Amino acid sequence: MKKVRTGGGWPAVAYTFRKAKEAGGLLKLWHAMRSKNACKTCALGMGGQRGGMVNELGHFPEVCKKSLQAMVADMQGAISPEFWNQYTPEKLQRLSPRELENCGRLTQPLLYTPQLQRFQPISWDEVYKRISQKLRELAADETFWYFSGRSSNEAGFLLQMFARLYGTNNVNNCSYYCHQASGVGLTSVTGSGTATILLEDLDHADLVFVIGGNPASNHPRLMRTLMQVRRRGGEVIVINPIVETGLVNFSVPSDPQSLLFGSKIASLYVQPHIGGDLALLTGIAKRIVELGHHDLPFLESACNGWPELSTQLEEASWEEIIEKSGVPKEQIDALAEKYAQSKNAVFSWTMGITHHVHGVQNVQAIGNLALLRGMVGRPGAGLMPIRGHSNVQGIGSVGVTPKLKDAIFDRLQDHFGVSLPTTTGLDTMECMEDAASGKLKFGFCLGGNLYGSNPDAKFAERALKNLDMLVYLNTTLNTGHAFALARETIILPVLARDEEPQPTTQESMFNLIRLSDGGPQRLEGPRSEVEVIAKIADYTLGDDSPVDWKSMHDTGRIREAIAAIVPGFEKIATIADTKEEFQIDGRTIHEPRFPTPDGRAQLHCHTLPKLASTEDRKLRLMTIRSEGQFNTVVYEEIDLYRGVPRRDVVLIHPDDIKRLGLDLSSTVTVSGPAGTLSGITLHPFKEIRPGNTAMYFPEANVLVSRQLDPVSKTPAFKSVLVTIEAD
Numbered sequence: 001m002k003k004v005r006t007g008g009g010w011p012a013v014a015y016t017f018r019k020a021k022e023a024g025g026l027l028k029l030w031h032a033m034r035s036k037n038a039c040k041t042c043a044l045g046m047g048g049q050r051g052g053m054v055n056e057l058g059h060f061p062e063v064c065k066k067s068l069q070a071m072v073a074d075m076q077g078a079i080s081p082e083f084w085n086q087y088t089p090e091k092l093q094r095l096s097p098r099e100l101e102n103c104g105r106l107t108q109p110l111l112y113t114p115q116l117q118r119f120q121p122i123s124w125d126e127v128y129k130r131i132s133q134k135l136r137e138l139a140a141d142e143t144f145w146y147f148s149g150r151s152s153n154e155a156g157f158l159l160q161m162f163a164r165l166y167g168t169n170n171v172n173n174c175s176y177y178c179h180q181a182s183g184v185g186l187t188s189v190t191g192s193g194t195a196t197i198l199l200e201d202l203d204h205a206d207l208v209f210v211i212g213g214n215p216a217s218n219h220p221r222l223m224r225t226l227m228q229v230r231r232r233g234g235e236v237i238v239i240n241p242i243v244e245t246g247l248v249n250f251s252v253p254s255d256p257q258s259l260l261f262g263s264k265i266a267s268l269y270v271q272p273h274i275g276g277d278l279a280l281l282t283g284i285a286k287r288i289v290e291l292g293h294h295d296l297p298f299l300e301s302a303c304n305g306w307p308e309l310s311t312q313l314e315e316a317s318w319e320e321i322i323e324k325s326g327v328p329k330e331q332i333d334a335l336a337e338k339y340a341q342s343k344n345a346v347f348s349w350t351m352g353i354t355h356h357v358h359g360v361q362n363v364q365a366i367g368n369l370a371l372l373r374g375m376v377g378r379p380g381a382g383l384m385p386i387r388g389h390s391n392v393q394g395i396g397s398v399g400v401t402p403k404l405k406d407a408i409f410d411r412l413q414d415h416f417g418v419s420l421p422t423t424t425g426l427d428t429m430e431c432m433e434d435a436a437s438g439k440l441k442f443g444f445c446l447g448g449n450l451y452g453s454n455p456d457a458k459f460a461e462r463a464l465k466n467l468d469m470l471v472y473l474n475t476t477l478n479t480g481h482a483f484a485l486a487r488e489t490i491i492l493p494v495l496a497r498d499e500e501p502q503p504t505t506q507e508s509m510f511n512l513i514r515l516s517d518g519g520p521q522r523l524e525g526p527r528s529e530v531e532v533i534a535k536i537a538d539y540t541l542g543d544d545s546p547v548d549w550k551s552m553h554d555t556g557r558i559r560e561a562i563a564a565i566v567p568g569f570e571k572i573a574t575i576a577d578t579k580e581e582f583q584i585d586g587r588t589i590h591e592p593r594f595p596t597p598d599g600r601a602q603l604h605c606h607t608l609p610k611l612a613s614t615e616d617r618k619l620r621l622m623t624i625r626s627e628g629q630f631n632t633v634v635y636e637e638i639d640l641y642r643g644v645p646r647r648d649v650v651l652i653h654p655d656d657i658k659r660l661g662l663d664l665s666s667t668v669t670v671s672g673p674a675g676t677l678s679g680i681t682l683h684p685f686k687e688i689r690p691g692n693t694a695m696y697f698p699e700a701n702v703l704v705s706r707q708l709d710p711v712s713k714t715p716a717f718k719s720v721l722v723t724i725e726a727d
């Protein structure tokens with residue numbers, strides 16, 4: 001398969017027409033995309049009351065393949081009742097993630113038990129009885145509640161409140177496996193766990209760092225912004241072990257000049273070895289200080305820890321930095337010189353930074369670098385984690401974490417006159433471990449694919465199978481429904497965001513609260529997440545509960561509670577009437593005063609981790625997402641921007657194929673700390689440096705151990721030591 005020379009472009013335009021055909025015509029797709037609902041895919045944020053395909057600055061058209069893929073998937077027809085007679089879980093396991101996604105929409109509640117040997121449609125009333133009966137049998141701390149970042153603030157708030165009033169804090173969300181290190185790391189630097197800037201700030205930046213991510217595939221609309229930085233004479237620095245096509249050149253379809261001639265994105269592209277980011281970031285910081293380009297007045301007036309960091313940078317040796325980053329000195333110098341010349345720099349990153357055992361330290365090192373030149377705490381400059389799911393930040397803000405923030409805890413108790421559990425709640429991996437050990441008996445998954453997003457896939461399957469009951473709320477099928485089936489598994493079909501009967505809200509990565517109008521139901525059967533949660537709560541806790549769960553079917557009622565309980569969300573109470581979307585107070589940092597106890601930012605010192613050795617035929621592997629997927633959801637088998645025609649491949653440099661004596665004509669077995677994958681095709685890939693390799697997430701999770709960043713509890717999906725042997 002020939003690799004394209006640029007991202008986006010005419011292939012994206014052609015793809016739009018292909019998707020329109022799938023959706024039943026261009027007009028039908030157009031109406032769906034223009035509805036006043038937040039984009040269902042990433043957190044960059046489109047849609048809402050500004051209208052579909054409009055970004056936070058009011059620019060139109062803003063649309064990408066990811067948003068089209070998610071919309072067209074929701075516009076599929078229903079899975080037929082006969083399907084369940086034919087497709088047992090064993091047969092479902094033979095379908096690829098893409099084939100499962102394309103089976104159609106879930107429309108009937110389904111029950112699976114080993115005795116039934118297949119999924120069997122079941123009535124909603126029976127479902128509520130089964131779940132509530134199981135919950136009444138169990139102790140609350142024998143249960144866990146997992147949330148995807150795609151659900152609304154209302155569904156997230158309601159379910160976390162139900163779980164706590166039921167008696168447990170085993171409440172967590174998908175960010176534990178992706179950006180938790182950003183939240184924890186940023187909070188330790190600025191006092192706030194989210195971006196310090198607005199989308200508008202990027203219009204004033206003259207330098208944007210893109211570190212450990214491939215937004216050309218996963219957040220494509222950011223490419224227009226980066227194109228404009230370059231057009232203004234600004235710089236885009238990319239730090240990534242892989243040279244990604246769309247980060248070198250991207251043709252923005254909505255810009256005629258770019259569509260016709262392409263647009264250069266990266267002005268400097270540096271490839272550290274996998275796991276070498278912390279050393280590289282420390283090296284750039286050291287060089288900035290050597291060049292005298294650090295902002296001493298800012299460091300002394302607005303930051304803590306400068307003397308310690310100054311000493312660490314001085315003492316760090318270039319030999320160590322070069323060895324532990326894999327980047328030659330002259331490239332580090334070039335990075336520092338470009339940074340030193342910038343007036344307004346924005347630092348952005350994704351999971352190439354967070355998916356390491358030192359993920360939090362990576363985020364802190366980015367914070368150090370930004371603070372060194374006073375690039376936080378003013379317009380046009382700052383820190384911007386590029387978040388995943390469209391409402392992953394909102395879910396966290398409304399309380400979907402094991403431990404509630406004190407203010408939310410107190411206000412929730414006061415508002416409803418309840419006493420909440422004070423037990424230590426479990427995070428996502430702790431829930432998996434306790435499911436495997438039998439301590440947990442019940443799991444509830446609001447959207448997402450907990451099984452698919454777990455490292456050590458065989459363990460994840462065992463753990464979830466060890467539960468008495470597992471409840472899934474989803475719109476379509478995924479690998480979890482095929483592999484992770486408990487002694488009793490219930491799948492509940494839910495409505496998509498633009499099918500909701502009532503307005504809902506979402507929070508973008510720029511801390512903007514959007515209002516989604518919802519829309520007409522496409523298929524008979526699915527129900528709103530809020531309705532299902534309120535019903536289960538009512539069936540389980542009944543009329544004795546201090547909360548009137550029947551009234552909680554009303555998303556307006558839930559927003560009143562969020563407004564009273566979650567600091568910064570006061571305006572959400574009236575958003576459905578005012579239609580006024582709003583920035584959450586206190587999140588954007590445009591002045592050198594930080595939401596920390598003393599108002600100062602915090603610098604951090606780090607011990608540089610060694611690179612994993614590639615002696616003894618070893619390679620450093622990182623799991624990656626293809627251009628044809630979003631998180632665990634696979635929409636296309638091919639990875640267009642990397643020129644990879646299939647997913648059961650290992651991307652490996654030709655020098656390593658030679659070093660390991662492998663032969664392209666035979667398949668290989670890749671062995672990692674948690675398992676092996678055989679029958680894998682070698683895909684020669686010069687865009688990654690020798691010694692490093694890559695395979696697709698979630699299939700490669702079989703190889704990935706359950707080793708975590710001790711601070712963020714995020715698995716190290718991007719630093720796995722593997723061996724590759726011919727089959």
Ligand code: SF4
Pocket residue numbers: 039040041042043044045046062063064065066067218219220221222
């Ligand atoms: S970049 Fe993200 S928010 Fe924007 S249209 Fe694409 S998927 Fe949606």
